[in-house]
Amino acid sequence: MTTRTTTRFLKMVLHAAALAFGGFWLVATSAQAGPAKTCFTGLDNPTTIQVVLGTPAASDGGTGGVPSCNGLDGLLPGSTVTLSLTQGPRPTVTFGCWNYQTTAIQGTTGVTVSGSPAGSLDLTDASGAFASPTEEACTGSWSLSLSTPLVPDNVVSPLAAGPSQPWLLHREIDTDQGQFCDGTFPDAGEARCRDDFPVVSIAQVSP
Numbered sequence: 757m758t759t760r761t762t763t764r765f766l767k768m769v770l771h772a773a774a775l776a777f778g779g780f781w782l783v784a785t786s787a788q789a790g791p792a793k794t795c796f797t798g799l800d801n802p803t804t805i806q807v808v809l810g811t812p813a814a815s816d817g818g819t820g821g822v823p824s825c826n827g828l829d830g831l832l833p834g835s836t837v838t839l840s841l842t843q844g845p846r847p848t849v850t851f852g853c854w855n856y857q858t859t860a861i862q863g864t865t866g867v868t869v870s871g872s873p874a875g876s877l878d879l880t881d882a883s884g885a886f887a888s889p890t891e892e893a894c895t896g897s898w899s900l901s902l903s904t905p906l907v908p909d910n911v912v913s914p915l916a917a918g919p920s921q922p923w924l925l926h927r928e929i930d931t932d933q934g935q936f937c938d939g940t941f942p943d944a945g946e947a948r949c950r951d952d953f954p955v956v957s958i959a960q961v962s963p
Contacts, residue, residue, distance in 0.1 A: 790850075804962045807837050809956065812953055823941065823949050831951065833953065835863060867886055899928050904923045
């Protein structure tokens with residue numbers, strides 16, 4: 757193949773790649789926003805639910821090489837976390853469910869919830885701050901999500917959570933001074949821990 761032919765061939769390949777990328781970009785950016793899907797049923801609004809946590813499948817309790825939080829915020833296998841939820845007006849989204857916002861949480865230690873977005877594939881997402889009650893310098897950001905892989909293809913009741921309807925509670929803590937967090941992190945400075953708890957059951961305890 758001559759140099760001129762090779763150059764022409766490369767130009768054709770690059771042009772085809774550019775067209776393919778352009779087509780993908782148009783599809784990705786042309787999605788029209790609309791009402792969030794109904795993905796969840798069976799819960800009152802507002803409501804309070806109790807979530808019983810199982811044991812994470814990962815051998816170290818963490819996920820993806822990130823260490824387990826080892827109950828730093830009170831969440832451990834077998835523990836119960838209570839979430840107060842409310843479902844606001846149906847949001848307008850390009851992709852997502854009409855989910856619930858967490859307004860309060862019980863069963864954790866040192867956690868203050870400050871935000872919970874609308875329009876997510878999760879039943880609820882919550883974020884806030886963590887401050888260890890035993891180590892003053894162990895502070896950071898905290899987040900939680902409660903979800904099932906059956907969404908968005910199915911409309912599900914969280915109250916049916918169990919072996920036939922798997923749910924997962926994901927929790928993550930990020931801190932700037934990991935050395936002060938009760939030995940949770942092996943190194944000093946910025947650190948992150950997380951756990952993916954399989955959910956044993958979800959019960960509605962009050963409307």
